[in-house]
Structures are given as structure tokens and as C-alpha cells.
Amino acid sequence: MSRVPDDLKYAKTHEWVKPEENGHVRVGISDYAQEQLGDVVYVELPDIGRRVKAGEACAVVESVKAASDIYSPVSGEIVEVNESLSDAPEAINQDSYAAWLFRVKADDLSELDSLLDASAYRAEAEPD
Amino acid sequence: MPFIPHTEDDVREMLATLGVPSIEALFGEIPAELYCGELELPPALKEMEIARLMRARAQQNRPLLCFAGAGAYEHYIPAAVWAVTGRGEFYSAYTPYQAEASQGTLQVLYEYQSMMAGLTAMDVSNASLYDGATSLAEAVLMAVRTNRKSHSRRILMPKTVHPFYRRVVETIVSSQALELIELPYDIETGCIDPASLETHSDTDVAALVIPQINFFGLLEAVDELTEWAAANGAIAIALVNPMALALLKPPGEWGKTGANIACGEGQPLGIPLSGGGPYFGFMCCRKAHLHQLPGRLVGRTVDAEGKRGFTLTLQAREQHIRRGRATSNICTNQGLMVTAATIYMALLGPEGLRRVALQCHRNTLSLMNGLAAVDGVERVFSGPFFHEAVYRTRKPAREIMDGLAEQGILAGYELARDYPELGEAILVCATETRTEEEIELYVRRVASLLEL
């Protein structure tokens, strides 16, 4: 059973989303997603300053057998990326909630309203 | 049934096991109206008959004494190269997807990647592409992907790049909304004038292609060109002849920073002319661009007991995993050709390869010196060349080509179609396989044609 912390929001595409101060939003992938991917070997992060739309693919997490696009949950500007993942992508397997991918400055926080809460995501990820 | 081992008993037993009356019954799901009936193909030949036929066909070829290069070069290939490459264990294996059962192919590819990285002085090499032209097309696409600073998708493509390569690049990138900007050459030197790049200095350029040697056999100002690319945020793509790199400064050492990508045709490294293929393309790059490199890669790793072994790696870049978003659609590459090239490079070693390169260079020098003394012949460009050069005659180039062919000589490659501005010009090449006598013969034949 994978971990789904209650204090986060989730996208159907398996990103976790954490609203922070000043309209910033931190994004990573769920424990369920990292389990499905297996050993992560490479992470491709967006450029800082890039404009993204909600639902736009802006990062890639690769395992030996798969490459998974990561979608921005909100429209806005990339303000920070987790550089440490380029040397240690395995951090995502160790704790995918600590190993965040990027932060977006959201244009409109109401876009977050359509995300799932923890219990809804649990049902989505593990219907059994 | 030349290669089907089944006996009548086998077939009977197999059908009985399946519980069907005939092999035909196994095709029962195919709609009857789709069957094509008897095809109009020639009847089957036994091995002796096809051997006779092919020998006759081979006789219809009339190999000429080769003074042509233009992208394919006659080099001597040591006997050991194909004696080993042709072993069934290399020849009849598939792509090494089951690494543990493919360590032979995988280690060869790793050694190949190491040798190519060494020869080009770049960090990494892929395991091959189809040929020189497709390697340049892939390099251009890779440059656009990897250059995040540029948003223009504009590529500076010098006219001194092989015209066949340019047309392939055009075909392959045609649907990718790239802009190929032709970069002219200096009509006196036959090279890109670095000063001519100034008109592009204030514009957004994704990549600059730098051929060394260029199509005319001439040496480009690679340091200045590479530095211009670096200063203007463009990816420097080196298009190089691997044989020349035994003698010439490798792309990794061009300018202050080196080129970003090096690509080219691998045929000179132990691959026969074969009417145009199979050859292989190579591509090397800086570590920073690794994840945008197309094609297969072999990495060194360890097995469950800590022993060294090799495996395909970083496959998530490739089509079988990333499908529509892969770095390229390439799947099958030119593995066997690369095996031959690896053995060729290992046999020649750094010194052997340098000597071959130098002998090609000297032979072409000697040919051009001979030609320059002939009345009615002139060298078209004055700068230094490697093992190809351009001369012009007062008679139509076609007459020289035809006249020499009648005497069993392939005179070179006519430039009029692609470079009409050069007049009656022929691109000629004398590799290490040409003897002094053959070179003298060539000069004499040209001289006598001009006297007529």
C-alpha cells in the first residue's frame, strides 16, 4: 500500500501538489507513481523562468523501462527546480514526497480546486 | 523448400497435434477473398544456379580504378577485419536486448563507443546511425532539442557540406519546421569565410554545421567557426571524416570549448564501397547533451556478483519506450558495420591509422602536383587539402570522366550540377590504395585527352 499524505493535493496524473506562500506551488510525484515506475534513473527538469499552462508536460521522470511525463497542475512560471535530483534521482524512490521536482508561481490558485484530496486520490490510485 | 527442415512425418504429427486436416486450415481466419493466387515470380533456383547467376551479374560490373571520393572512400581493409566480423555469432545475432546472452556484441559496441569518443575527443558516442547524411540530419534535430537558449530553429548549413548530405537533411527535417540557412563559401578559398558569419551574429541561430574536411577536400577554419558558435549561443555540429581525424585536430579540441556534437560517415573505417552501403553513421557529443543523443547506447555495469558486464542503457530516450516522443525513430542501426570498424581501428591503432591518413594526403598532393603541370588543367582552390581536391580543365568535365572511364579509370566526381559556378570542375581523391604508377597514369590520361 503506497503512502498518500493527507495534507497534500493530487492530480489524476499522479503528481502531488503543495500550495505554499506567495502563490507558489510545489510539485512532485506520488509514492504510488514511483512504485509503478520502479527505479528512477533520470529526471529532466524545466528551465527556471519557463511559462507553463495547467496540464502542460514540463518534466520527465525516467526509469529503466519507462519515461513518464510530469504535468504542471497550474498555469504560471517555474521559479525553482530540485537540482539535487540530477545527481541523485534515486531520492524519488526513497521518499517521493521529500524529493520534490519543481515550484511554480501560480497565476490563479483557483486552478488547484479541481485537484483531488488524499482520500479521492487513494481511490483513484488503488481502486481495490 | 530450400530452408525448411520438416519431414512429411513431422508435418503429419504436427497437424495431428493441432487437430487440423491441413496447414491451410491454420489460415482460416483470413477472409478468402484476400488470397492472391499464384504470384508472378521466377521459379526457385538451387544454390549452384544462383551462384552461377550472381557471378555472371558480378561480371557485368566493371570496377574502375578509383579516383573518386565524395563521401565514399576506397581504403585497404585488412583480411582480419571481415574474417572475424563475418563470424555467425556476430552476423546472425539480433539487437542485444538480452544482455547476458549478448555480451560479445555489447562489449564490441562499448569498445567502439570508446574508440570514437577518443578519435573525436568527445565525451560519448552512440552505437551508430545509418550513414553520414542521416547522422547529420539527426545531429541537426538533436541540436534544436538541446539548445534551450535558442527559440529560432534556424540552422546555418554551409554550402561546403556534401550536397547529398544537405538534400537528406532537407528531406528529414522537412516536417519539423526547421529553417536551413545556406551559408556561402568564398569562391577563392573554397571555404567558409568566418567573417561572413557576422551577418548572423545578431540573430538567433540554433546551430552551425562545421565540415572538416569540407566537400572540396579543404580545411575549414574550425577554431574560429566553433568560437563563433559558442559566442552566439549556437550548437557547433562538427561533420568530420574519421580517417582525417588521425591527422587533424579533433572536434573536441576545436576553439576554446570544442564542438558540441560530432557526426559523420564511418565507411572509411574498414567498410567496403559496396555501391553505397551498408555503411554507418556515427555521432558523438558532450556529456551535457547525453540525454538528447539519438540511437542506442551501451553502458558498462556490474552483474549480481559484481563482475563487469555491458548492457544497453538510457533506453528511455528511444522509440520502444518513449514512442511518439522519442529522440529519434531509429531502431535497427548498423551494428555489424560498427563491429568491422572496431576491429579495423584496433588493428591499425593510433600510429597505423595516422600513416594511412598521411599516405592518402600525400597521394592526393602528388596527384594534384602532377595535374597542375598539365597544360589546360588548373587547381580551383589554393588552400591546403586533406585527401581530396578540385581541378578544372579547359574541356568539359564530362569528356574527362567519359574518356578516363573508357580506359578503366573513375576520374572523380563532376561538380557542375551542384556547383555550376566552378565551371568544368572535378573532385578527385587518391587514397593510400593508389600507387605512384596509377597516379602517373591518371595524369598522363588527362593530359592526352586535353591534347586531342
Add this chain to the structure above:
Amino acid sequence: MLIFDRSRRGRAARAQWLPEAGESPVIPDHLLRKSRPSLPEVSELDVVRHYTRLSQQNYSIDTQFYPLGSCTMKYNPKVCHDLANLPEFLNTHPLALERAGQGTLACLYELQEMLREITGMAGVSLACAAGAQGEFAGVLMIRAYHGLRGDSARTEMLVPDAAHGTNPASASMGGFQVREVATGPDGNVDLAALAQAVGPQTAGIMLTNPSTLGVFDQHVQAIADVVHKAGGLLYYDGANLNAIAGKVRPGDMGFDVIHLNLHKTFSTPHGGGGPGAGPVGVNDKLLPYLPLPVVAKDGPRYRMLTEADRPHSIGHLVTFAGNVGVLLRAYVYIRMLGREGLRRVAEFSTLNANYLLKKLVEAGFEPAFPQRLAAHEFIITLKRLAKERHVTALDFAKRLLDYGVHAPTVYFPLLIPECFLIEPTETESKDTLDRFAEVMAAILKEAETDPDRLKSAPHSLSVRRLDEVRAARHPDLAYKAE
């Protein structure tokens, strides 16, 4: 040991050294190489022994049964190799093909004509270097066809979800959006899903038939109707032609453009990953767009068509005339088969596949499509084993290697969990198939009694299971001298 580990300063294969020729008298110093390229310094015997030994660490058709699904690993006749390597073929310069290579061109021309007949198309070009390049050429022709008619709205290429990865990759390299079409439970394209997906935006559909699922899609004519009515074209991926060669032609199924993998159906060797050859064929609609060169016959002489002959051609995709040496091998192979032999290829590859499937089902394996006949290949799924014993298809595959058999294709198509795609080909005997079935049964028993034996396989090869994660996390792609 790497060849670099054998290197000793000053050792060399001196028979290959030309006389010392000093320095270049003309090349300026700043353009010369100063660093010594890091190539090994070894003797000729070092080289021969090293690479011969490496070859012995490969599984290959010449040494093992190699039932790798979708790859058609059949016997590569030695005579094809021998005859393609006649010196007159090998020593012809590509720019002298018309002048000095009439014998080569005669073979290529006849090969074009035979492939045209075998596929039921109007024209063939041999230029493409491999299957994926043939696909790309096909996609570009579809693009050119719509483009020339001013039909610029067709931006989507339909691709079944079971397709080879090269299909979507080629479509997207050709500038199309890829839209997946679902497969139904019987392994055929889901016609309802197809009907929903087609429209005025559809440029075409890329299909393999028999599909990658190892079954012949009986509704192929209906698919052709739906796509053609919507204004799209049909692309045939020839990877699985071995199943139907000489019996059913893509042209008669309604396809507009096809590619063939000569290194599959036509038995040219795979060479550890190439070279292949990917000729393309087209019907009348697409004839003007065929890639160049195409070989033509003018009276007694052969020549290469150029842009002047084919102004609407999509152009050139390779430097010269394609993988001529591979094409010659395929030519020899087809001439040896003749019309009868070609049909037998389809018949016996299908017989072998269905027989092996039956033997494996009897041994307790689960077919992916039990209600269907196999084409030249079939799928079994090991999902029960994975669930109950935590033994994966990969573990099972690695254990097969211990028994001296190359593993089938694993984890493709992605639709079928824990799958093996098994293609025995027609050149394997009943004895080989029986032995394979026995080995599979033995491993299945091991999986019940000693699953760790599988999970830690292989045990008997030159290396044990390799760490692919480490290879990808810390790429070591080139030898560096210490």
C-alpha cells in the same frame, strides 16, 4: 577484458603499417592533431583472439534457437552472404553505379519488381536503410499526398495501441500528432474506437497485419473502408510479412503504402542490430512521391531516377543508394525461394507457431488470445506466475538462457501483462520446437518449486544478471585510461 586492457605501448599489427611518411608539408600546424587518439596498441593475433572470443559470448541463430517475437530470426543462408560479397559488387563506388555497376543495378531492379509483385503495390523504392526509415518515408509520402492536394487539415496519424514504438516515433518525426486506437479483447482493432477517432483531421493509419499480438485482423477491409472514406491513407508496417508472404498481399488488403524489413522476412542477417533494409512500396496514388533513388530500365541499361524524373518525390533519405549489400542478399534469397518457396515460408512459419502454441498450452501456459489461431507468432502471459510466485516474465526469460535458448520478446506488446511474444520461424524443426516446449515446462516446474532459481538467473553465462539501474544512473559509456 577490454581490448584497451591488452594494449601495450609500442605493440602493433605492423603488417598493417604503411611506410612512415613524415609530416604533412602543407597542413598548418594549428589544424593538426596534437593529442594521440586513445586507440589500443595491440598485435594482430591479440585482435583476432579478442574479438573471436567476444563473438563466442553471443547467442545467435547460427548457434541457438532464437524465438524472438516480431524479429523473424530465421536462418540466414550462407550463400547470400558469399554472393553479395563478390569483389565486383564490393568494389563498386556508389557514384559509379550506373557507369560500372550494371550487374548490381540489374539485381536491384529485379528485386524492386519482385517486391512489387509480392506486396501488390504499384512501385517500390529500395533506398531506406531500415524499417523505421521506411516508416518515416511512408509518413512523409502521406504528408506530401495531402499537402499537394491542399488538404492541410490532416494533422493526425492513427496508431493502434499495440503498434511497434517506431510507428508513433516515425509519425511524430514526420510532423503528425499521434492518436492511439484501442485494441479489442479479440486482438483486433476496436472498430468502434476507430470510428470515433477518424475524421477530417486524419492523415492515415499505421497498421501491422498480422498485428503485434500475433493474430490476423479479419476486419482489415472494414478498417480500410473507414479510413479511406474519411480521406485518410493506410500504412502497412511489414514487420510481420513472414506470416502471409506469397499468400496475401498488403496491396490487396487496401493499403496505400508499405515498408518491408528485409532483415526479417527476407532473411538478411541482423548483425547484432543491423544493417537492415526497409524498402517502401506504394500504390498508384503515391507513386510520384517515392523516395529516390529508384532503379529504372532504359532498354538494355539500368539507371537511377532523379528529381528530374520524379519532381514530386519526397527526396533522398540516405547518402547514396541505400544498403545495397543487404539488398543483394535479399535478392539471392528470393530467387532461391521462387514463388512456391515464398508461400511455404508463410505456411511453415504459421504451422510452427500454432504447433508450439499448442504444446505450450498443453504444458500449462496461458495464451493471450485462446480463441484465436496464431499467425507466425503468438503471445503467452505469465501473469499468474507473477502474482502467485513473484516470478516475472523477465526472470523466466533469463532462466531460458541457461538452457541454451534465446528468450522470446518480453514485455511487448505492452498491452499484455508479463508477456512472451514467441516467433519460432519456418526454419526450425519440430525437434527444436519440442525441446523448447520441454524446457519451458521444466522452468515452469522450477518456478513452483524453486522460484529463486529463476529470480537469480542466468547462472551459466559469461555474466550473471546485469545491473541496468546502475548502468543508467551512472552512465559509463566509454573507456577512460587510468
